[in-house]
Amino acid sequence: MTKRKLVKQGAATMMISLPSKWIKANKLEKGDEVDVEEKTNSLIIGLDTKQISKKTEINLGSLTESSIRTILTNAYRLGYDKIKLNYQSSEALKHIKNIIDNNLVGFEIIKKTDKSCEIENITEPSKEQFDNILSKVFLNIDELFEIIFLRLKGKKQEFEQTEQKIQRFDNFCRRVIAKYELENSNLRWAFHSELIHAQRELYHLLRYLEKNKTKENKDISYLLEKSKEIFELLKKAYNEKNISLLEKIHDMEKELIYKEGYSFFKQSPVIIYHLLNSIRNFYLASSPLIGIFIVQEF
DSSP: OOOOOOEEETTTEEEOOOOHHHHHHTTOOTTOOEEEEEETTEEEEEEOGGGOOOEEEEEOOOOOHHHHHHHHHHHHHTTOSEEEEEOSSTHHHHHHHHHHHHHOTTEEEEEEOSSEEEEEESSOOOGGGHHHHHHHHHHHHHHHHHHHHHHHTTOOOOOHHHHHHHHHHHHHHHHHHHHTTOTTHHHHHHHHHHHHHHHHHHHHHHHHHHHSOOOOOHHHHHHHHHHHHHHHHHHHHHHHTOHHHHHHHHHHHIIIIIIIGGGGGGSOHHHHHHHHHHHHHHHHHHHHHHHHHHHHTO
16 A cells, blocks of 8 residues: 555545556556546545456366366356357357356357357346346245245246246356455355355255155245245345344244254254255345445445
8 A cells, every 4th residue: 555645636626646556567658548436534536347258268177068168157257248268069169158158147158169168258237237127136035935836736837947946046146246346245246145045045946846746835835935034024124234233133033943943853854954954044145234234224
């Protein structure tokens, strides 16, 4: 950190000089624009992030879909706009196409050969769409709950597309958090991680129900309703910036997990396991959210 003196310019304007090393490193010239962001008692000066295109090149050694998906999703989340992927077999390209369609908002393949392809950000929503996209995550988690309720009543419902939309929208949200370095980015990332861990328990529960006939019983219905109630509190707290609602989640989690939860394992242990884990992770998501609210002084 270096100190610089303010220089008065005109009646009300104060100016400072920018470090020449930083100007040269970023190839700035007279007339170029920089971003100036206010954060409480600080000013952050940086390049216009919309004009910066991050590029990377990745060698894929595996043809396993989950391996390729994890690598590509993380590059997307980290804010890369152009990604070149090298592979040994064109079989990898099939996985890449599916991953782009299902998981990466706004990306398309722009070039391909037998051994490589390049993907690029073409039609990505703006960062101003963050809250709208997150609301779609919440909406689709609500839909997962509804599908489980119907499944337990014997009504078969498709759920894979709902899951794909959740992952797709969440990836975009995390991309915005990382790429634009949103305020409290570590807390925001932690909130999204726990939220998605919770809904993944609901997804795996649905996969179990698809292969195993299970009759609805009062314990399962009770825990499912409580998990949904906690999720609704979490969602409402986020939208209203309300810490008191998050405090209710803490009370409910202690009651459901440590006082009542273990006794439910006598029947349908796999289902109970997933429901208790969903409750636990929705609860864990409340912690970073409290931190965000405190820092933002809501």
